């Protein structure tokens with residue numbers, strides 16, 4: 001018997017007891033005094049019953065019917081490692097959430113009766129609403145779930161059962177937990193009390209809205225209850241994340257935590273690792289680390305290769321922008337480079353051949369100079385391009401591309417750049433990688449989050465330019481948000497980045513900042529008062545202020561470093577991803 005029926009039975013029994021006692025009283029008058037206490041039993045239980053039915057009716061009417069509901073159950077018997085299955089299944093569900101645009105959230109109803117595991121319950125109900133063809137999507141989810149993890153039984157509930165499930169959830173506060181109840185209330189359009197919590201950090205008050213129930217956990221509210229996790233919605237990743245803080249404040253550790261959790265949800269990341277410090281997380285995650293320019297795990301990229309579907313003129317424009325931003329080319333140098341590139345792609349049909357930097361040098365050499373100044377321009381330009389064909393960078397750039405972009409973008413990958421001799425080399429290579437990413441994403445197109453790129457020392461590639469100009473890095477970051485790519489932008493000082501980047505990164509994580517001027521810039525962005533702002537200069541270790549997209553103010557959180565050993569089987573994850581994405585798209 002469920003909780004609701006038990007309550008009903010209790011009221012009925014009380015009612016019957018009241019009736020019996022009333023009857024008894026009329027027969028045996030002497031008992032009157034001792035029974036006075038029961039005098040109100042009938043009116044009380046009657047009122048209770050009326051209220052009960054009224055609430056039930058009202059709740060029932062508020063439930064919309066444009067939704068579908070799937071109940072997923074697993075029977076422990078016959079399964080050796082139920083926890084393992086459960087973990088994989090959670091990953092799968094998270095993938096499904098990403099695949100279906102109108103899939104709003106998952107309600108965890110609780111542990112199944114069949115499952116006795118102490119940590120995880122595998123009896124879940126998924127709700128789809130607010131979109132079209134919810135029933136069709138429900139069958140699609142059922143098919144996917146059962147195909148990948150046959151141990152699961154996915155049952156699509158009919159409307160009556162679904163309404164009953166949903167009603168039970170709000171009437172009996174099931175599942176427990178404010179976030180979930182609020183989420184259910186949201187479906188039913190019931191008012192949600194805008195509760196605010198308060199935290200004090202070093203005596204300074206910060207207020208914060210109720211943390212989100214859904215999203216990627218990045219830490220927990222601090223100081224305070226460790227059980228109050230802080231989450232960033234996956235959709236907010238597409239408006240990018242900025243992490244700021246002085247050296248040693250914990251920026252990379254925070255980024256590591258984020259990429260680890262993203263990968264647990266099947267979303268890979270690419271790191272432009274300026275200090276070669278991500279290997280320790282990428283390797284346990286089953287990802288790959290490339291060290292371009294050295295013999296072990298090398299990487300070769302031909303910047304002149306025009307990938308299928310990319311317009312040659314746009315490719316040329318992009319390349320000129322990269323040269324201009326890296327080597328501060330003058331306008332006449334850019335013009336000459338543009339002429340040489342046009343000649344290059346006339347000589348080499350990009351659909352058939354792959355010209356190399358050596359070919360570009362020949363094209364520049366073949367340009368006729370009409371004056372001494374043109375000769376000087378040509379010489380300066382040749383010096384720049386020739387640098388790219390020598391030494392470490394030459395080994396990376398001056399050959400055919402043997403870079404399988406698909407493979408690099410479907411797992412966590414770090415590209416180590418610290419060993420490259422100078423910043424110009426590092427920046428040039430980073431730009432070329434961003435360009436490849438840009439071409440790939442624009443071609444593939446995705447509205448949901450599919451991949452994240454971490455840019456360390458972001459000010460070097462997302463350059464601040466004079467008013468009215470936009471750097472190549474800024475262009476890539478701004479445009480790719482529409483194509484399923486998230487950027488995690490890391491810098492010591494927000495002042496070094498273009499203003500638009502600061503304004504448009506929806507999620508900001510601020511560790512201890514090194515300069516008052518930076519703190520002042522962030523004060524407005526994070527909606528802090530003077531006192532709160534002062535703490536930015538001396539936040540405790542592993543603590544940061546977090547500003548989420550739709551929350552008005554920033555508040556303090558603690559970030560846990562990622563665990564080194566990740567239990568998820570990478571091979572299975574990869575094949576699952578292919579299977580799911582392949583079968584849907």
Ligand SMILES: Nc1ncnc2c1ncn2[C@@H]1O[C@H](COP(=O)(O)OP(=O)(O)OP(=O)(O)O)[C@@H](O)[C@H]1O
Pocket residue numbers: 245246247248249250251252253254275492541542543558559560561
């Ligand atoms: N949340 C955390 N919990 C525990 N230790 C942390 C945390 N964040 C950072 N640390 C430790 O602090 C040290 C510096 O952290 P990290 O390398 O992330 O800083 P950073 O801001 O990236 O520095 P840099 O600007 O020099 O790259 C590391 O030893 C790291 O282990």
Ligand SMILES: [Mg+2]
Pocket residue numbers: 251252253275277
């Ligand atoms: Mg770092």
